[in-house]
Amino acid sequence: MMGSMRNNPLSLLNINSKVAILSHVSPDGDSLGSLIALGLAIKKLCDEVCIFRNDIFPGKYKFLPEYQQVEEYKEDQPQIFDFCFILDCGDAKRLGYSEVILNKSKKIINIDHHVSNTEFGDINLLDTNASSTCEMVYNLLKDFQLPLDKDIATCLYTGIATDTGNFVYDNTTAYTHQVVADLMGFHIDLHKISYHLYQNKPLSSVKLLAHVLNHMEICFDGKVAIITVEDELLKSFNISSNDVDGVINYARDIEGIEIAILLKENTNKEVKVGFRAKKDVDVSLLAGKFGGGGHKKASGAAIEGTIEEVRKKLEEQITIDLGW
DSSP states (O other): OOSOOTTOGGGGOOTTOEEEEEEOSSOOHHHHHHHHHHHHHHTTTOSEEEEEESSOOOGGGTTSTTGGGEEEOOTTOOOOEEEEEEESOSSGGGGGGGGGGGGGEEEEEEEEOOTTOOOOSSEEEEOTTSSOHHHHHHHHHHHTTOOOOHHHHHHHHHHHHHHTTTTTSTTOOHHHHHHHHHHHTTOOOHHHHHHHHHSOOOHHHHHHHHHHHHTOEEETTTTEEEEEEOHHHHHHHTOOGGGGTTHHHHHHTSTTOOEEEEEEEEETTEEEEEEEEOTTOOHHHHHHTTTOEEOSSEEEEEEESOHHHHHHHHHHHHHHHHOO
């Protein structure tokens, strides 16, 4: 993906193309950054471009340029799309209720960097060595010689920064820094981006962080940290489910911890599980045992059962896989 891309899908578009762009549920910085950046870029090529969300737009990302252009998909929309770009999504099932758009699209273009991607598109642009989907979108635009601007650069920088843990994760490469250097040349507002991503947390989320860390459990001889977040807990602190994902990193960063696990009630019959690792454990393999996936050191899955039932399944699988 670093070099010239053969069969760049942007070459298929013309001014009359009807285009849909969407990403996964529980959106993060990379999904939203790539979503808006590609949407703004394709609007320079096509008259009819719909940028869809299929979940609540997290408040922390509402600083992104033109975020208001991201609209909620309505299932009763009769429109047929010539092209549907799916970003940062390893499996079509992670599209939530907007998965129906796939059946209303003539050609599906799947752009992703997750090793667990199921290649569900008609065209699959996959690069597991890329730091982020935003880095891939950058490559796509540069290869097509489609001019970037400050708004597009801001969105791409945000996705790269968040998916690399602000440039400290192993997926950060020398090329990643070259991309970011180019994006900074568009005079993006680094102070504004950093403020909204890292320095503007609601007091309620900080209080929740204190609570869950105080109740965090350490097991497997100090190698695994488990954080549980019940729906009632979210209600008591008056925060949304998407606002707690970052707490898992505090557990991962503890000395001696090799796997951090976040168990979060999704429905009465399902638990959303986040995995983080450091050193040599590949949590994408663990997530894969439960129908999930992701990266070697950051993965997720949705598992049927109560929090206690899911926790028991995970502990049994860790014992089988790692012998702990």
